[in-house]
Amino acid sequence: MSVPSKRCDVLLPELSTPAALLDLEKLERNLGWMAARAKQLDVRLRPHIKTHKSVHVGRLQTRGQHGGITVSTFAEASAFADAGFRDITWALPIPLSRVAEVASLSTRVDRLHLLVDHPDAVEALEAHGRSCGVTFDVLLKIDCGNHRAGVDPRSENAVELGRRLASSVHLRFRGVLAHGGHAYACTTRDQLERVAQQERDETVGFAERLRAAGVEVETVSVGSTPTMAVARALPGVTEIRPGNYALFDVFQATLGVCTLDDVALSVLATVVGVYPDRDTLVIDAGGLALSLDPGAMHIDRDGGFGRVSVPGVASMLRVRSLSQEHGVVEGLGRAGAVRVGDRVRVLPNHACMTAAMFSEFNVILDGRCIDRWPLARGWNP
């Protein structure tokens, strides 16, 4: 593990709460695991940095890789470009309100891939490219069963849209992209494997139909953390875009993709109340610190809003409910001698949502905070 130089040295009890803690050893282990998966699957790794929004994590994550990343917002794209990332895919159908901004950003990087799945977006991009002399790199987003965004890859419209992109003067058609987000609704590994197969098959199959129609397809991009955890082989796929694996969380552990010991993000909180009559304690991490993500409720209906690790107590407690700044934790009776003022750590249900609640990570190594890494939050640079 390459340990960065210590830029600060703070003991955990000295941190103000709530605070986001990033366990550097677990992070490195998680990053190494997916890098090995990509190598084994013989695909490029273009990690989705929305999970952490940190250029420091992004640099560790792309070591030894080709350097491409995936982002979810224009703010992330811009911050990572500023930090030297040159190959960026914005994995949201391009909001046309951002066209002028992406045109400007695209001149600062080698490639800024934009997603399209509708002729109107294609037309608007072409018109803007024509008027300001920019050529946009575009990927065609397909729906591989998630039913959120994307064209139906089996439709004639999809092939027609690919043809149109390929023949455009102000667009460079780079390939096809899908996200098997419906993996998060699975309950068994078998189901996960089927979604991973579907994600691959629909995307590669569509790329082949485009090629048969005379359209050159360079990039065939798939991926989520759960599907990339279980995929056995990805012939025809050129790159994968998992993101959550960097931090992992209670949802992924419930899904069986990791263990709770792999979760690299936690929220440090202070116990502000203990209520033996109600068997609860209250911490100063509420819905704004942990996010209101209910986690994998389809598997664990009473999973609560995060797992609480109390020093000296073997089993973890559950966050039962959240209000804005209060977290109610159940199981005080199992929490031993926990007292008002004690610190606890909460493993989040959904690390991407929880990380985004904070402006910085406290980077933890050997029980000390050795650095602070800012997050590129929000939507505007």
Add this chain to the structure above:
Amino acid sequence: MSVPSKRCDVLLPELSTPAALLDLEKLERNLGWMAARAKQLDVRLRPHIKTHKSVHVGRLQTRGQHGGITVSTFAEASAFADAGFRDITWALPIPLSRVAEVASLSTRVDRLHLLVDHPDAVEALEAHGRSCGVTFDVLLKIDCGNHRAGVDPRSENAVELGRRLASSVHLRFRGVLAHGGHAYACTTRDQLERVAQQERDETVGFAERLRAAGVEVETVSVGSTPTMAVARALPGVTEIRPGNYALFDVFQATLGVCTLDDVALSVLATVVGVYPDRDTLVIDAGGLALSLDPGAMHIDRDGGFGRVSVPGVASMLRVRSLSQEHGVVEGLGRAGAVRVGDRVRVLPNHACMTAAMFSEFNVILDGRCIDRWPLARGWNP
């Protein structure tokens, strides 16, 4: 209405999305309504500013009032103190990790009320006060039926804790405080009225027991937006602390406390996809823009994650699901000729949570953005 001077003048179609819009006329109407309620109920209004975290809104909200406010975080307390607010109640049992910071802040304002509900917190505050020569203003938090924080006001422990506070050298006991947060679980106005009555009765009753035990009780503080909307009379109560009413939201409208037309906060979003086969459209406002608050699910199980107002369409659509940056809206068939690139406005389920996702409000008057007001987000000044 007192219109602030225009510090910017931007048309809505020129705003980047997602963006938080604050309708100034609705805000002023909501503020005036609760000010009139407080007058009618003959109580002081100490609004909870956690809903908006904006010193600009706080100034409008305390016009003609005694100037006291309620906050949920140390960051809010600090930002509002910097802006000249002199009388602050931090309505969370004091996190002992913040004692040194609150000691410092308490010297910059007239009063910083801290909440306690446990002897350990009392002891820690006293010890800190002794060591650094500060006297803390404290309120005793009671549980009036919400079962989140607070002592049982009918217990002997509660009276004993009040006696102890009153006799402390380094604490100034100021009174008692309760929050009828269980009002949010009500389904009818009758139920709301019963919770409002209970909130008042438990708090005033406890204050009277303390007085009978020889303890002076200056402040008797209650309130939430729903209970203060329905309370008929509050004899014995000295102040109320509603917060949400400044902005209102879909939850409050579902509860019958306001109408959707009263909601002063909305999120401006861009349509990034239209999917006629699935009857959905996708907007660039996901869980990070709207928050994942499911709203009043006990009343409206299929309420979704916000109501979407599409220009030229009479009925509002519902946000069916959210991922990090995607919002899936159902009812495309009813959305007329909505196209990729169009702007829509989303009324949030829970305005407090949604506002906190943004760094600033775009202040809207007559369809134009006339100012930008920052929010005191996070936990550290």
